[in-house]
Amino acid sequence: MQEQLDKALEFANYRQSFAIQRKTLKEKIDAKLTYGFSGGIFKIDRSLLNFVEMLINKGRTENVVLLDVNDNPILVEKLEAFRDEVFDRYFTATFEYLEEYQKIKKSRSVETLLEV
Amino acid sequence: MNRGVVLFAHNNRQVDYVRMAILAAKLANKNLNVPVSLITDPSTIDWAKESKVEKSMTDVFDKIIITQRPDDTKNIKNYHDGKSKTPAPFTNGNRYSVWDHTPYERTLMIDTDYLTLTDNLSQYWDADEDLLISPRYNDIQGMERTGYLDTHISETGIEMLWATTVMFTKNENTKTFFNLVEHIKTKYRMYSDVYRFNPMLYRNDIAFSVAKHIMNGYQNIDEYCLPDIFSTADRDVLVDVKDGRLKFLIAQNNTDGYVATSVSNKDVHVMNKFSIMRNYDKLMELAQ
Numbered sequence: 285m286q287e288q289l290d291k292a293l294e295f296a297n298y299r300q301s302f303a304i305q306r307k308t309l310k311e312k313i314d315a316k317l318t319y320g321f322s323g324g325i326f327k328i329d330r331s332l333l334n335f336v337e338m339l340i341n342k343g344r345t346e347n348v349v350l351l352d353v354n355d356n357p358i359l360v361e362k363l364e365a366f367r368d369e370v371f372d373r374y375f376t377a378t379f380e381y382l383e384e385y386q387k388i389k390k391s392r393s394v395e396t397l398l399e400v
Numbered sequence: 401m402n403r404g405v406v407l408f409a410h411n412n413r414q415v416d417y418v419r420m421a422i423l424a425a426k427l428a429n430k431n432l433n434v435p436v437s438l439i440t441d442p443s444t445i446d447w448a449k450e451s452k453v454e455k456s457m458t459d460v461f462d463k464i465i466i467t468q469r470p471d472d473t474k475n476i477k478n479y480h481d482g483k484s485k486t487p488a489p490f491t492n493g494n495r496y497s498v499w500d501h502t503p504y505e506r507t508l509m510i511d512t513d514y515l516t517l518t519d520n521l522s523q524y525w526d527a528d529e530d531l532l533i534s535p536r537y538n539d540i541q542g543m544e545r546t547g548y549l550d551t552h553i554s555e556t557g558i559e560m561l562w563a564t565t566v567m568f569t570k571n572e573n574t575k576t577f578f579n580l581v582e583h584i585k586t587k588y589r590m591y592s593d594v595y596r597f598n599p600m601l602y603r604n605d606i607a608f609s610v611a612k613h614i615m616n617g618y619q620n621i622d623e624y625c626l627p628d629i630f631s632t633a634d635r636d637v638l639v640d641v642k643d644g645r646l647k648f649l650i651a652q653n654n655t656d657g658y659v660a661t662s663v664s665n666k667d668v669h670v671m672n673k674f675s676i677m678r679n680y681d682k683l684m685e686l687a688q
Contacts, residue, residue, distance in 0.1 A: 297659060304650065304661040307542055308630075312666045315520045315627060323528030325624055354622050356528070398647055398662045 301394045309384050316377040319370060322359065324352035328370045328377075336367045401569070403525055404462060404504035405429075405436040407512055410469055410491040411444045414479055415673050418448050418457070420512040423680065425460045426687035428516040432508070435462035439494075439501050441469035465501045470494040475602050480634035481674035482651070495563065495604045496581040499574060509566045513676060514669045515646075517686065520627060521667070524567055529624040530574050532567040533608060535559070538628035540661065540668075545633065545653050553606045554597040558613050559620065562629045563604040564669055580611040631669040638675035641682035646670075 317328040326332060332350075339348055345364055349357045360366045384400060391397040405428045409417035418440060425436040438461045440448075445466060448454050457464060470493040478485040498509050506525055510516065524532055537550045537560070553560050568574045584591050584607045592599035595610050613619075632638070635651035637658070646668065649658035670676050676683065 300659040301661050304541055304659065308540065308661070308663055308666060311538070311628075311630065315518065315666070318520070318523050318627070320523035320526055323526055325523065325527055354624060394660050398645070398660055399643075400662070 298392075298394050298397070301397050302388065302391075305388050305397055305400060306385075309381065309388065313377050313381045316380070317373065319373060321352075321366070321369075324350075324356055324358035325354070326350070326352050326358075326370070328374050332370060333374060336363060336370065339363060340367060401505040403434050403506040403508075404502070405432065405434055405508045405510060406498055406502050406504070407436065407438050407510060408492060408495060408498075409438060409440045409444055409512055411447050412488045412491060414486050414488040416447075416451070416677065417512050418444050419451075419453055419680065420673060420676060422453060422456050422460055423676070423683055423687065424510065424512045424514060424516070426684065428508075428510065429460065430687050431516050431519050432522055433519070434508075435504075437461055437463040437465060437503055439465045439467055439498070442466060443469060463503050465503075467494065467497065467501060472602065477601055479673060481672055482635060482637045482649075483656075490601065492604060493585055493602050496578045496585065496607075498566075499568070499570065499578040502570065504570070506569050507567065509563075509568075511564045511669065513671060513673055514564055514629075514667065515676075515683070516667050518665055518667055521565065521567075524624070524626060527567075527624045530569045530571060531577055531612075532624055532626045533612065534562040534565050534626040534629045536628040537562055538630045540630065540632045540636070540648065540663070541650050541659070553595060553609050556596050558595065558609060560605055561609045561612055563608040564629045564631075565626045566608070567626060577611055577615055580614060581607050584610050627667075629669050630666060631671060634671040634673075636672055636675075638670055638672060638679055641679050641686065644686060646683075 319326045319328055340363055346361060348360050348363045350360055352358050387400045391400055407421045407424055409421040411417050421438055429436050448457055470491055472491040472493045473489050475490045476487050477490040478487050508521060537546060539545045548555060551560055585602060588602055589599050591610055597606055632648055637649045638646055639649055640647040645662040645664040647662045650661055651658055
């Protein structure tokens with residue numbers, strides 16, 4: 285029984301480390317998806333990416349007003365350049381997220397988690 | 401508009417803030433790619449000469465501004481190092497003077513125990529806001545260890561801002577703000593009655609929170625702010641730095657135990673200053 289209890293406590297310890305690592309990783313990626321542009325601050329998420337792409341598809345490529353995280357209006361003179369930048373940042377961040385998340389998931393001990 | 405980082409360092413007998421400032425400056429300079437200046441005092445400079453870090457100071461700092469040491473000898477706090485603690489003067493009551501001393505038009509003021517390991521704060525240089533402060537403490541373990549007094553200045557008080565990172569443009573509005581912070585420091589007991597906080601220890605976080613509350617017309621306003629302060633508490637221990645990773649033991653709330661974790665490529669506020677000093681050389685390698 286003692287051996288089983290020790291194993292359970294060891295697993296609990298691992299799960300706590302796992303939870304902290306995952307939280308820290310998520311916040312790290314969130315920070316990478318924050319984009320300061322022309323006095324505003326944008327959160328690069330699916331909603332922004334879709335909206336920008338939709339505007340471009342509708343032919344609205346210049347002098348477009350976007351609302352930022354504080355709902356402040358920000359003028360984007362060249363929307364395609366803005367789109368390229370936010371897509372680039374999004375893919376860079378999410379690929380990093382995937383790579384590091386997989387490392388965390390594969391780590392089965394506190395020791396290996398610390399190396400992620 | 402020229403930009404730069406400003407640090408304050410006033411040593412006490414227990415904590416060598418100036419060495420921590422050299423580390424924080426090197427990291428900020430490398431990752432934010434802006435100059436860093438130091439505000440300090442004659443006795444701290446004397447100690448820097450004695451401990452032979454003067455050359456490192458002149459190498460890393462854009463400008464070294466020597467000012468009068470604030471009289472905070474009665475402002476004593478316990479500096480924790482894991483489970484042990486050491487009382488020492490908490491000498492940082494002159495942060496309001498940053499407006500007068502900063503050589504930059506747009507300034508980021510950070511604590512010396514704030515390790516800038518990314519360029520995330522660069523996103524805020526051009527934000528259309530004169531003054532940005534971090535609105536939240538973000539404990540490494542999450543909300544479990546975050547108490548009400550980490551988020552509010554008292555049990556019945558306003559929300560707490562964290563003066564660990566403050567960015568501002570030098571203009572009349574921010575001059576008024578920093579003058580107000582000075583006034584609150586001078587009348588700290590009176591403001592503690594009005595805002596119902598504990599006046600025993602002067603805290604910039606509280607003075608900045610009250611000043612911002614007043615300047616915002618006694619209300620919360622939707623405005624740009626700096627990211628949450630990702631922090632490890634002073635009860636936590638930085639045990640090693642290897643391959644760009646900071647390895648911590650995180651103290652548990654309900655037991656005497658610790659949980660191990662690591663942090664990389666993320667700005668982190670390491671409140672256990674003694675553990676920064678123990679890992680100083682390894683941390684300096686991150687700034688190379």
